[in-house]
Structure formats: structure tokens, C-alpha cells
Amino acid sequence: MTKSSISASISVTDAEIAKVVLMPGDPLRAKHVAEHYLENPVCFNTVRNMLGYTGTYRGKKISVMGSGMGIPSMGLYATELYTQFDVDAIIRIGSAGGLSDQVKLRDVVVAMAASTNSNYGAAYNMPGYLAPAASYDMLAHSVEAAKKLNVNAVVGTVYTSDHFYYPRPEINQQLRDLGHLAVEMETAGLYWTAVGCHKKALSILTISDHLFTGEALSAEDRQESFHEMMEVALEAAWQSVE
Numbered sequence: 001m002t003k004s005s006i007s008a009s010i011s012v013t014d015a016e017i018a019k020v021v022l023m024p025g026d027p028l029r030a031k032h033v034a035e036h037y038l039e040n041p042v043c044f045n046t047v048r049n050m051l052g053y054t055g056t057y058r059g060k061k062i063s064v065m066g067s068g069m070g071i072p073s074m075g076l077y078a079t080e081l082y083t084q085f086d087v088d089a090i091i092r093i094g095s096a097g098g099l100s101d102q103v104k105l106r107d108v109v110v111a112m113a114a115s116t117n118s119n120y121g122a123a124y125n126m127p128g129y130l131a132p133a134a135s136y137d138m139l140a141h142s143v144e145a146a147k148k149l150n151v152n153a154v155v156g157t158v159y160t161s162d163h164f165y166y167p168r169p170e171i172n173q174q175l176r177d178l179g180h181l182a183v184e185m186e187t188a189g190l191y192w193t194a195v196g197c198h199k200k201a202l203s204i205l206t207i208s209d210h211l212f213t214g215e216a217l218s219a220e221d222r223q224e225s226f227h228e229m230m231e232v233a234l235e236a237a238w239q240s241v242e
């Protein structure tokens, strides 16, 4: 749908926002995705430099917009996209630090669920705890896409941290023992927001560094592995729009 400045955070200009939005943390990565993967991209948002674009991919309209870093930023943009711009599905496309031996540098991780140290979900006022989990059909589409594209995608639980620099790094061992594949900073917030708005979400991540092996991708390697994640995410996005 086309709107002319509804929210303080997103100000739509002359492009519509698609039903499905890809969201990297970095707005410049959103620009890169728009320019390299979408046809005829048009910028729809520049407020706070949180760049957003809409274009087409294999004939279907797809948007891409930065989320910023951390749950509060992701929660704000995802809520506005779902509730004010009629978006049905958001796919996070991010980087993550490996925790498990099941993942190595460059692997693509599909986040089935996200544990977190964030208290953001307390606002849903559940007795106990609202589980941040992916939308199954989108998860299934991404797994099928990865198989078809011969991409090594590992499906499992990730850890969404409020801290990039956690003051007690020894918890990484516990996270690993409890089966977490990788750590990043937005997925749980996206999944909570989606369920709260009765919409869909999926988080697809590339392992950019490993907290136990100490390895990290060079800038060139990041670009190449990022391409594999993009192919999987675009296919899953394509499948999720009619």
C-alpha cells in the first residue's frame, strides 16, 4: 500500500512497501541488496538513514529495509511495517557469531527459535514466557531453497543478546551446552513482534565469526557467504508472496 508519511520512523515516498520485507541490521546492506538483487528498486525511506527500498525479484514485489541493531530498533520498525504498512512477512538477513560445533564460518543458520536475555517479551503479559519462534511455512521454504541451491543451512535455536560485549563471556559455554547454534541481537524481538501482530517472520543468518574457534571472515569472504544467505532469503521471500 502507498502512504504518505504516517509514522515518525518510516516516511514512505513514491514507492509501495511490498507484502514481504527483507531486513538486514545495516541500512547500507539494505541499499546493497536493493541495488544488486532487486530489479528497478525505488527508495521508500530515508528517515534516520534507515534506508528502505522496493523492487521486484522474479516478477514479484519485494522490499528491503535496515532494522538497526538490537531488539528495540527491530521491534519499532517491524511493528510499524506490520501494523501501518500492511506487511505480512519479514525475513531478517543478518550476521551471527557461531557458538556450536555444528556451525562453521560461512554457514547459513535458519533460526527456528530464539532464546534471549531481553525482557522485551514481558510486555505481552503471558503467565510464564512467550516463546519467540519462526513461522513454520517460511522456515520450510527456506530449508527447501537451501537444498535446491546446495547451500549448507543449519536449522536450530539461536541466542538473541541485548549485549554485543557481554560482561561475562563464560555464559557462551552454557549457551553452547544448551544447544544454541549462534548469537546475534534481533531475532527474538522480531519473532515476538510478529506473533503480537499476528504476522509472519523468519531469521536467516550467516556465521561471520566463531566465538569458540576465534575465526572471523574477511570482508571478501563475508560478501561471498552473504550471497548464499541472500539466495535462500530471496527464494523464501518469493515463495511467501502470491
Ligand SMILES: O=P(O)(O)O[C@H]1O[C@H](CO)[C@@H](O)[C@H]1O
Residues within 6 Å of the ligand: 024, 025, 026, 068, 069, 070, 093, 094, 095, 096, 164, 184, 185, 186
Ligand atoms: O549483521 P546484522 O544484521 O547487523 O546482525 C548482527 O550484527 C550486529 C552486531 O555487529 C547486530 O545487529 C547483530 O545481530
Ligand SMILES: O=c1cc[nH]c(=O)[nH]1
Residues within 6 Å of the ligand: 095, 096, 097, 098, 164, 183, 184, 185, 208, 209, 211
Ligand atoms: O551479534 C553478533 C553478531 C556477529 N557476531 C557476534 O559475535 N555477535
